[in-house]
Amino acid sequence: MSVKKTPLNRIHREMGGRMVEFAGWEMPVQYKSAVEEHHAVRKAVGVFDVSHMGQLEIVGPDAEQMVRSVTCNDVGRLQDGQAQYSAFLTPAGTFVDDIVVYRFNAERFFICVNAGTTQKDFDWVVQNQAGNVEISNLSDQYAQIAVQGPLAEATVQALTETDLSGIKFYWFTEGQVAGKPGIISRTGYTGEPGFELYVSTEDAEHVWTRVFEAGKPHGIKAAGLAARNSLRLEMRYPLYGNDIDENRTPLEAGLGWIVKFNAPFIGRESLEKQKESGVTRKLVGFTMVDAGIARDGYSAHLEDGSTGEVTSGGFSPSLGKSIGLVYLPAQSAVVGCEFMVDIRGKLRKAEVVKTPFYTPS
Helix, strand or coil: CCCEECCCHHHHHHCCCEEEEECCEEEEEECCCHHHHHHHHHHCCEEEECCCCEEEEEECCCHHHHHHHHCCCCHHHCCCCEEEEEEEECCCCCEEEEEEEEEEECCEEEEEECHHHHHHHHHHHHHCCCCCCEEEECHHHEEEEEEECCCHHHHHHCCCCCCHHHCCCCEEEEEEECCEEEEEECCCCCCCCEEEEEEEHHHHHHHHHHHHHHHHHHCCEECCHHHHHHHHHHCCCCCECCCECCCCCCCCCCCHHHCCCCCCCCCHHHHHHHHHHCCCEEEEEEEECCCCCCCCCCEEECCCCCEEEEEEEEEECCCCEEEEEEEEEHHHCCCCCEEEEEECCEEEEEEEECCCCCCCC
16 A cells, blocks of 8 residues: 655645655655754744544534434534534444544534545445435545644634634634635644644645744744644543554543443443443553653552553653653553653653643743
């Protein structure tokens, strides 16, 4: 199977992006410095190509009821123009994928899904189709550009007549950006203020170039996967395939807040039983006490002989220390608990801490 390329692949190469394979796509991991790209997002403005993400659409008279049945958060609470972080779950209550649901109206819902799971998600939704709806995979039609950072609004505002100050966090609107139609969404994966712009694949290069022109006075930088990962980790945002997957539930992952038991979603009965009995493991944040960086897949060891697994780990440019996420037995998943991480055959001390690790100013 050939590696896919986003509509911005040529521009990344011209900008000196170091390209790698990620979730079946050729993506820039960094340009010059991942740390500089990270700081640009925290202090000014950075831009990510996230066109590898998938977009599904469910439309029709029964669209709202259909979406309520396949997502664990309650879309009945959404107003037109509002977005919601949620998930598709298996009957066992584990993750098919984590998603963002956009409500245009009661008969039209747009869903952003992960790159590596797009086809799986689409097939799963189709398998669970109910009522008078039409389900479409629109992923080939959209490019997605994330403009993130304290100066993101000033950057994007220069390109649109839409009043961006009127768009609240996790709300969106349709409008023109750099003279091209698209969806302007106040969402992101960094913890900083910003927007995710959905435009047609044909308009991607034009919009990307204009964003850089508008952001030049603000010190704008292109940012790759490495900075995207360090930024999301500082905020404790989960990564599908690492921190959440088809073997883990929202209750175990610390995402119980996206589960609304009043809605009749797939997986609800299993989660009700787990909530009643209590989880046996929990995903928590930690910092390294000893020197070393705990990477994904490293084992954690507690004094009582029990073990856990590191699912995300790396160096935090904002904090200047090594941080990570780990599944530990529930009784040990408490702030202050110390444990050892096996780092290439050597046990290094770590400590459970409160998350998010970083609080944007």
